[in-house]
Amino acid sequence: MDKSTFETKPIIKGPMHSSLKHDSAHKHVTGSAEYIDDIPEPSGTLHGGLGLSDRAHAEIVSVDLSAVKAAPGVVWVMTAADIPGFNDVASTGQHDEPLLATTKVEFHRQPIFAVIAETRDQARRAATLARIEYRDLPHWTDIDGARENGAPLVVEPMVLKRGEPETEIENSPLRVQAHMYIGGQEHFYLESHIALAIPGEDEDITVWSSTQHPSEVQHMVAHVLGIANNAVTVMTRRMGGGFGGKETQGNHFACLASVAAKKLKRAVKFRPDRDEDMAVTGKRHDFRVDYDVAFDEEGHIHAVDVTYAARCGFSADLSGPVTDRALFHADSSYYYPHVRLASQPLKTHTVSNTAFRGFGGPQGMLGAERIIEEIAYATGKDPLEIRKLNFYGKRGSERTVTPYHQEVEDNIIAKVVEELEASSDYQARRQAIIDFNADSPVIRKGIALTPVKFGISFTMTAYNQAGALVHIYNDGSIHLNHGGTEMGQGLYIKVAQVVADTFQVDIDRVKITATTTGKVPNTSATAASSGSDLNGMAAYDACRQIKERLIDFATRQWKVGRDKIEFLPNRVRIGSEIVPFDTFVRAAYYDRVQLSAAGFYKTPKIHWDRKAGRGRPFYYFAYGAAVSEVAIDTLTGEYLVERTDILHDVGKSLNPAIDIGQIEGGFVQGLGWLTTEELWWDAKGRLRTHAPSTYKIPLASDRPKIFNVKLAEWSENAEPTIGRSKAVGEPPFMLAISVFEAISMAVASVAEYRVCPRLDAPATPERVLMAVERLKSIG
Amino acid sequence: MSEAIRFILNGEEVTRGDFGPTETLLDYLRLRRRLTGTKEGCAEGDCGACTVLVGRLTEQGLRYESVNACIRFLGSLHGTHVVTVEHLAGRDGALHPVQQALVDTHGSQCGFCTPGFVMSLYGLWLSNQAPTRADIESALQGNLCRCTGYEPIVKAAEQVSQNRPSSLFDPLERDHIQIMAKLWSIHSEADTIVVEKDGARSIVPASVAAFSDILAEEPDATIVAGATDVGLWVTKQMRLLNPVIFINHLTELQSVTSDETTITIGAGVSYAQAFDLLTDEISSLGRLIDRIGGQQVRNMGTIGGNIANGSPIGDIPPPLIALGAELTLRTHAGRRTIALEDYFLAYGKQDRLQGEFVEKVCVPRPAEGSHFAVYKISKRRDEDISALCGAFNLTLDAEGKVGKIRIAFGGMAATPKRAKHVEEALLGKEWSWETVSAARNAFDEDYTPLTDWRATAEYRSLAAKNLLTRFFLETAGAPTELRRFELEEA
């Protein structure tokens, strides 16, 4: 008998690829995890309140703040004139976003002044007392309104082109032209925005900010105060959720708190009420997709020409890269032989829209899936058949080039879909549903299997860099810091696993410390799903440097060759000797070995020329697929998600439990986007769904009744990423498109599947019922 | 008269006479006590991040219920036991099984919602040894999580239901007797309490009689029952209320009695209590109540408050109007009884005179062989306000003709309102598809609904007609409503 099977190989606690708990899980459940509002306030802390516009677009004629100043507890009222540096928090350098409005307001609830008071309650009450006179200007809040009014674009649009779409569309046997509306989405992180600014000596200031991008907050605070970046330290231990909503949107609160803190020489905290948070911070972009697609009777796509117009709000913020990413995903998983894609980032008199999980990708893909549906209903086939027919080909085939001229080298979509189709019993269930629908007058069912292919990397190449700082103290305990922020996605634990694994020590030895601009500078936002790819590699680089030095030290001290040194679990084998890790570290310290290192990483291979629409914006792609089954009520439009099966590719998972959490959570968030989450502006340009009472994110009872989630365990990243893992933050969000398409099929049943339902998103019960009515009248 | 309220906070007895009538429990916990485990996610009762348990003495003994600390006023806590997330772990720091289960299933990501989920799950764990999926989802309707997708949280609830190591492990089971004794002793001093701060008064009347006397003297006082409406006037509209009379502790207003013809519901009966007592009697009503707010709101909010508030989108009036309920209003001098539908005069205007309060509502039982149903339509199935809510009460005569019909809707007009033209179009006719399809158009004579963020006017009109169709199909034995779980599963 083979003896080796009985020997348990000692392994460390918490290596890479193991399902460790979230590092804060224990603190979460006991309520002891500290969020910024839980930090004991420095004595004398003051609180901020926002004075907001009540017009969508107007000139400010006069501002009378006397009642505000006289209100109980008010210490200071701050306007744009009080800003010592620049009245500008535009994150992409466009100078189109003031911290406080001066001569005009461009959306309802735009901040005009801030009140600083002894208590938050006093600040909120005082903020309502201003008398502001406006002269109204014409406003438009949506894409059609923007087009009718010839609205300007907030940034240069992008065009991607390959082949001869114009002529191919004319020459094709079949053609459909139509459009689709796609709604936006509020992030609804459970912890609203918050910042606490603590003034220091000279120009110094420390800001605790709930942000995904401490470096940008640092730079913005310096810019607004008119001081150098080195005077500002930004700290972020954890956020109560981010989802992109805290990529740029935290700047406002941090800057307001900082200006007041420096002026008053007291700590100042800004924590907007939930309704304010929803009104004054940006959301996912709404889109209108105008498509023109040419295909044949088989269902092969010949050419597409699509324009993605977006509601960007009053300023650019991240609308440029968001609308770009929509185009990058307008192919979903499909090869377009001839293609033209254009973006139209429109200015509207609404809050400036921003990053949100997927960053335009979901809207891009939803447009592509609509095109698939059009072809399916026009040719009388199952949309899945059309999908498979048009998938990108394997490497070497002629069908691998994207509209942006990057080759899809790592394509596994066909395999993912094939596996899922079988494991979910798709074909039999679809037939059963068609049979069910045939004699069910009111309740109708639908099923859909949709693919995901998502490009990983910031399309702004410069952002694909990261730093980390690792210290080993002389007792062998390890201090880990990196530029990534923790918003619940498990980044901290994944990077700690990388460190534990690299040194072969138990993870308990690794102390995860709050992200701060003082330790790792010039970081990028924790966004674009890149957190563990970038920071995991940077931390690995730091560990590698220290390890090198330790190995050098061991070869000197023990006089053995490098190959005789091995890091065993919590020990080091040096020649024939085995030394505990802490003893080894202490010895290195006495030998004056530097036990601290700054690590760095930049993603290789990528480059992008936006003007030419060519390059390799993405390092690799993450894949996945989902099948969802729904039932709808054709009398009311209400629906239920009966079952969802997911197979998702995270490469070789760094932490399968955390990754499954991202998939389930991302899916349900996507489900909300496409079903019950609706942003609604009234005729005066006021957002009326600005609270959870009116804006409905999914509940436990909205998730699929049966929910099977699996990782594609055979997958490994083709590129040498950390542990051959893949990013997981955003891609699963788009798996929820399967629900939307399943609802669409259920609607299509009322016209015998002959008419494309052309359902707009979100598919509220109202939209579903109206689509049913429309099809009944046609069918 | 006494000048302070007394309650128990976790393990400590608290006496307080220094708060304003609108100070919330959440602010008290976070700002004054630095118990920061309880979070603020919305300050309007919708997200559950602020969930705590409140234990109170009932006829069945000490009962713990999840509530929203963000809209619960301090003045409503006299004689209760407030339990926050900090109280759960053992004295040695060991996690409570509910907490451990959430850790084991990876039930937290950003963790901000987590203390609230812990408390909701804990409330369920205390009250239900073998919860079904439906029970679990119902207990979690008032808790939003934006990160996890809920799957691990539901799994945690399932796993932990059987995990009850020993009664000593659980702080509330361990201290049960002492807490009961303390609460009894607080309640034995049956005095009206008036707490004054900066000229603003919180009044906690000793009895319903005391309440009616106080109301006669203070006709402009704000009555607060569950505070699930009033709480938002304070946290969102920043209204100053003075004085406030708290009535949620008055058990005299909290009884449900029934005889052969009538079910009588006290104004102070919470949704949760009504659900327990009414589901067997009128299952459609039970299903409706299960979709009002989340469990926390159902534990706090009252039937009387829903009626008294006079909202056109309150869910309780339409079914009760369809059932022909009568409302009893009371002053210190006496009572009067009116048809419930007559209480709603116009938008924001009710037939409630100075010094009057709602005492009870008497609901005629649906007649033997009659058909009753109420349907709620909302964007999100659970914990959402109705776009429209329609109730139908039909009795067929011996020939299969419509003998009696009452139809009432919410969300279709400025008040909850009968569909009298539709009723007329049906009355005396054969209960057939022809009759129904002809009667559908009469809805346009009854209602001119509005467009808002919940639905357009067109949708409301069409859905109302379709609900009549649904009702017809159901009476014909073809159930059409989508249900996530059958009531038997709940």
Ligand SMILES: Cc1cc2nc3c(=O)[nH]c(=O)nc-3n(C[C@@H](O)[C@@H](O)[C@H](O)COP(=O)(O)OP(=O)(O)OC[C@H]3O[C@@H](n4cnc5c(N)ncnc54)[C@H](O)[C@@H]3O)c2cc1C
């Ligand atoms: C998150 C959330 C979700 C909700 N969802 C729903 C829903 O789905 N459907 C729905 O219908 N409602 C919903 N509501 C509102 C609902 O909970 C309230 O209308 C509730 O029924 C009011 O009861 P209460 O005891 O909380 O009243 P309070 O808020 O205490 O009082 C409401 C009003 O009634 C008056 N009042 C209370 N009791 C009496 C009395 N006995 N005599 C005279 N006046 C009295 C008060 O002075 C006040 O004007 C929701 C509320 C919240 C916060």
Ligand code: FES
């Ligand atoms: S804070 Fe959201 S329910 Fe209380």
Ligand code: FES
């Ligand atoms: S874990 Fe983040 S909201 Fe629930």
